[in-house]
Amino acid sequence: MDKLEVPNNILCTKSHEYIIAEKDIATVGITDYAVDQLGDVVFVELPDVGASFSKGESFGTIESVKAASEIYMPVGGKVIEVNENLAKQPELINEDCFEKGWLIKIAEFDKSELDDAMSYDEYKDFLESNEEEE
Amino acid sequence: MDSLKRTPIYEEHTKLGAKIVPFAGWEMPLQYGSIIDEHLTVRNKVGLFDVSHMGEIFVSGREALDFLQKLVPQDISKLFPGKAVYCQLTNKTAGIIDDLIIYRLEDNEEYQSYLLIVNASRLEEDFDWIEFNKKDGSYDVEIDNQSDNMALLSVQGPFASDLIEDMGLSKDEQPVKFTIKTACLDSYDVLISRTGYTGEDGFEILIKNENAVHLWQEILEKGQKYEIKPIGLGARDTLRLEASMLLYGQDMDDKTTPPEASLSWSIPSNKEEDYFGKEIILSQLENKNMSKILIGFRMTGNAIARHNYEIYKDNEKVGIVTSGGIAPALKANIGLGYINTNIPTLIGTKLDIKIRDKFFPAEIVKRPFYVRSMRK
Numbered sequence: 055m056d057k058l059e060v061p062n063n064i065l066c067t068k069s070h071e072y073i074i075a076e077k078d079i080a081t082v083g084i085t086d087y088a089v090d091q092l093g094d095v096v097f098v099e100l101p102d103v104g105a106s107f108s109k110g111e112s113f114g115t116i117e118s119v120k121a122a123s124e125i126y127m128p129v130g131g132k133v134i135e136v137n138e139n140l141a142k143q144p145e146l147i148n149e150d151c152f153e154k155g156w157l158i159k160i161a162e163f164d165k166s167e168l169d170d171a172m173s174y175d176e177y178k179d180f181l182e183s184n185e186e187e188e
Numbered sequence: 189m190d191s192l193k194r195t196p197i198y199e200e201h202t203k204l205g206a207k208i209v210p211f212a213g214w215e216m217p218l219q220y221g222s223i224i225d226e227h228l229t230v231r232n233k234v235g236l237f238d239v240s241h242m243g244e245i246f247v248s249g250r251e252a253l254d255f256l257q258k259l260v261p262q263d264i265s266k267l268f269p270g271k272a273v274y275c276q277l278t279n280k281t282a283g284i285i286d287d288l289i290i291y292r293l294e295d296n297e298e299y300q301s302y303l304l305i306v307n308a309s310r311l312e313e314d315f316d317w318i319e320f321n322k323k324d325g326s327y328d329v330e331i332d333n334q335s336d337n338m339a340l341l342s343v344q345g346p347f348a349s350d351l352i353e354d355m356g357l358s359k360d361e362q363p364v365k366f367t368i369k370t371a372c373l374d375s376y377d378v379l380i381s382r383t384g385y386t387g388e389d390g391f392e393i394l395i396k397n398e399n400a401v402h403l404w405q406e407i408l409e410k411g412q413k414y415e416i417k418p419i420g421l422g423a424r425d426t427l428r429l430e431a432s433m434l435l436y437g438q439d440m441d442d443k444t445t446p447p448e449a450s451l452s453w454s455i456p457s458n459k460e461e462d463y464f465g466k467e468i469i470l471s472q473l474e475n476k477n478m479s480k481i482l483i484g485f486r487m488t489g490n491a492i493a494r495h496n497y498e499i500y501k502d503n504e505k506v507g508i509v510t511s512g513g514i515a516p517a518l519k520a521n522i523g524l525g526y527i528n529t530n531i532p533t534l535i536g537t538k539l540d541i542k543i544r545d546k547f548f549p550a551e552i553v554k555r556p557f558y559v560r561s562m563r564k
Contacts, residue, residue, distance in 0.1 A: 093219060093223055093422070094222050094224045096492065096514050097490075097492050099544075117492050119422060119426060119513065119514060120223070120422060122492070122494060
């Protein structure tokens with residue numbers, strides 16, 4: 055995979071979602087590591103705009119050639135936009151998970167719920183320590 | 189747990205950047221890059237697979253034909269030297285112990301010689317069953333499991349024949365569809381057959397372990413002009429599903445009979461010799477009294493079916509998906525599954541697949557999903 059530009063205000067979860075919070079709106083997607091593990095993404099199921107989820111709740115499904123994986127909310131909030139392009143071009147997630155391959159935008163979230171989320175550097179350390187355990 | 193085995197090609201896979209996964213007791217390449225790209229390479233160009241995990245059992249002797257006739261519903265007496273046939277090993281209740289290809293090798297009537305290529309996951313079961321029946325029936329046969337000494341490389345795709353020609357075996361010398369012959373390929377003695385598990389034209393090459401790496405490298409080298417790629421088990425699975433070929437352990441097991449698995453096409457109704465499960469199989473062929481049958485379906489709604497998803501008809505559960513996924517060359521979502529025979533099983537029958545607690549429409553379609561002539 056080509057090296058992607060990693061947004062500098064990104065936070066990541068142990069279940070491999072990322073969140074980029076800007077003022078009242080946050081963008082949620084899956085990390086480059088998650089994309090690498092999945093391989094070709096062939097189908098994405100996203101929630102309806104207006105739906106609300108709590109932190110840790112499954113808000114959709116990403117399917118690769120091999121399997122279906124659930125995706126979880128890094129923070130509780132209300133969906134205000136979903137990436138409609140993914141319906142026809144799920145491969146955008148493979149090409150650029152941070153920009154064109156984002157999943158949902160949320161509002162009405164509580165920033166304090168992100169206290170346990172990791173910076174990208176911390177996330178890389180987390181992945182490395184996980185590999186060592188294996 | 190026993191440690192995982194490695195094929196002689198293992199180091200090549202890691203050099204090529206393969207993602208390695210455990211499969212049937214082996215460390216095998218799942219993919220080298222994109223599974224979809226590997227799939228389309230086999231459909232449009234040519235791909236090279238390491239399938240050395242497969243089992244090779246040689247059965248030979250004065251009574252080899254009689255012996256094999258007892259083990260499989262297929263009529264092995266129809267095989268001329270060099271001819272191959274798809275068949276199943278069945279048990280006494282007609283359950284499928286394994287599915288396999290039996291190749292008749294160059295031999296004579298007094299001393300017949302056959303090669304059985306079986307699934308890696310079933311090799312031990314198969315071998316024990318074959319050995320047991322040899323003793324039980326006092327057959328004068330020799331059974332030789334060569335699986336640990338032989339590698340199997342598979343070259344599949346529309347340019348497979350051109351590539352094999354470039355490897356030194358002219359098209360006139362190449363085995364024709366569903367036959368096998370001994371040949372000299374890249375200065376090595378091999379058994380080469382015109383068979384595969386992809387729905388494409390292709391060859392399977394059986395070679396001694398110690399020569400396998402060199403042959404692998406030569407095929408990749410000479411295949412460059414056809415844009416050859418190594419292909420992992422991920423694409424092997426999507427290719428076989430798109431060609432609607434069954435996978436043992438998933439689409440059939442020892443509690444499934446060949447007619448239930450929609451394999452009746454591989455069972456002659458007029459074979460004279462007795463074989464395990466014959467009475468049940470013939471009754472099912474004649475009376476169509478199976479309680480379940482394997483069908484192929486295509487999703488008409490936008491969703492992907494997966495192994496073990498439930499199949500519904502008019503809000504009633506009628507079956508289960510055994511293989512499901514995407515068909516990259518058809519740009520469709522397809523699957524295989526078993527449905528009860530008390531509902532219509534005809535092509536066009538509407539079904540619903542339960543996916544994450546929602547129903548998505550599907551329709552029974554003609555198999556195979558993909559045939560070579562569909563290629564643009």
